[in-house]
Amino acid sequence: MTMDVEEVKRRAGPREFSPADDLPEEYRTAATRMLEFHANSEIMGAYLERPFIRQSPSLERKLAFSAKVQDEIGHGQLLYRAAESLGIKTREEMLSDLANGDGKFLNCFHYPMTEWEETPMIAFFVDGAAMRRQATLKQSSWEPYAHAMDKVCFEEGFHVKHGESILAELMNGSRKEQRLTQAAFEEWWPRILQFFGPTDDQSTHHDFAADVGLKTMTNDELRTAFLNSYLPKAETYGLEIPDEPRIRQNDDGTWDVVEDDLDWEEFFSIAKNEYEPGLGQINARKEAQAAVEWVREVLDDREAMAAGGHTGQAAD
């Protein structure tokens, strides 16, 4: 018998629910929404970083970038699987929604990234912010999600180190490198602050997700934890924090970001996949995927032929 929402709320705790449980649709829908968003973000993050495999200025950086992009596709694969196990949407549906511009993903991955000095803004700050959030998701009530986070967080640790190493190198490089990196930081900083979304009283999905244990920390708590750790790091590397958006630390260690200093119109147009540059990235990826549609058709045909006896060979 399907569990009712009240029972889910009562039982909600770390790794409490698995595909063996008959969970109500509200829970499965909310968990799917989170996982799909997370998986899409991995794919679009990889999309943004792939040009830097080629543009890496050393052989070992190139290897590290290729491995990072590969890891992110692997995380996407893992998260789509965890999402599929909720029985709401198949991976094909989620990937096709992402291609069509219906799939949602992190605000930062809607912005184009073209220069090397921008790479630590994603690979250090955004990934660092993501690490904060992902670490708390190890306590998610949906066991497959929490389990996926074990692997993701482990690998993400290397990515953040890699990003930090690029940042350190740039900020210890020539004055030109330092100047370009500071400019990239100023451009990306407001977007990074928006990573955690608007303050909690404006967030719509949080209450239910928190009540059923899918989320364990609020946006504000996560933002505070991130700032406490990354503001000092930015300063250590010689980055100057821009005067705006204004941010202020309270006596209790929490931070207030003056929300009016951030562009929420842009943020919400991004959230609807309507921001032009982001839309360009969505469509460019869609075209690349359409170009290899013929291969997927060959695989599907084989699978259809193999069906009814034995399963088709894995499509790797």
Add this chain to the structure above:
Amino acid sequence: MATADGASYAGVDDLDGEEAAEAVERLLFRLADDELVVAERYTEWQVRAPTLESDISLANVAQDELGHARLWYQVLERFGHDETDLIWERDPEDFRHGTLVEQPFADGDWADAVVRGYLYDVAEDERLHALEDSTFAPIRDRVGKVLDEEAYHLEYAESWLERLAGSEDGHERLQDALDRLYPYALTLFEPGDGTTDARIVEMGVRERSLGALRESWHDRVDDYLGSLGLRVPPLEPSERADGHVSPTDLPDHVGREGDHTDHWPALFAEMTGTYEDLGRDHATRIMDDDE
């Protein structure tokens, strides 16, 4: 691991004379440059492969090849080079890879990636096996690790060939790619000058000549692809004493003596753009050395 006179070279200093050192260096440049450029092209498929699974697998192959390039460049460092002059500040005309590996992929042409990977992997397999008992220890010591990984690449390429060849559309695309790429694949076996390859075999650095490797390669490729119903162009037995195949079988640009297609300088400019823009003068090491 020995020549007729039992020579064995523990390191660069043991090579007799400049000509011997130059011959080994030339062989290493071919190895390293092939691996670097083939990998560089493979990475174009990252985030663009047909499925998430194939995306991950091809990235594995690319990273293996990059790792092999790194390993062979590290051997070249023993000849007095560093990564800066081996890659980042080298004149693109000084690169010695065959032109097979520098060809761009047309959008969505997964058949090209599969056929190119296969032709390259078989060539690599032949070449590396002929180096297993090399008299030059720094090569001999590294071949085993590289061969292990190449075996997986070959298996991977074959599994894709079999899947694609089984459909009409896939078969046609494979044949197109094969017809287009076969002449380029022959560049992998083209000797550069007229004397180096003979010297390399004479010194026992590689057991077999490029011409002999080419014949084994062709027979394997012909057998296997033939079994999938694909048509492999015939290879005229090499009548020329210098080991070259007939120029009419080769593409206009071979690459081995720095004669590249226009795709190479364009690719090289993309690869070195950051290094140039930032005015870098060294390449960052972030991993431990293998040795």
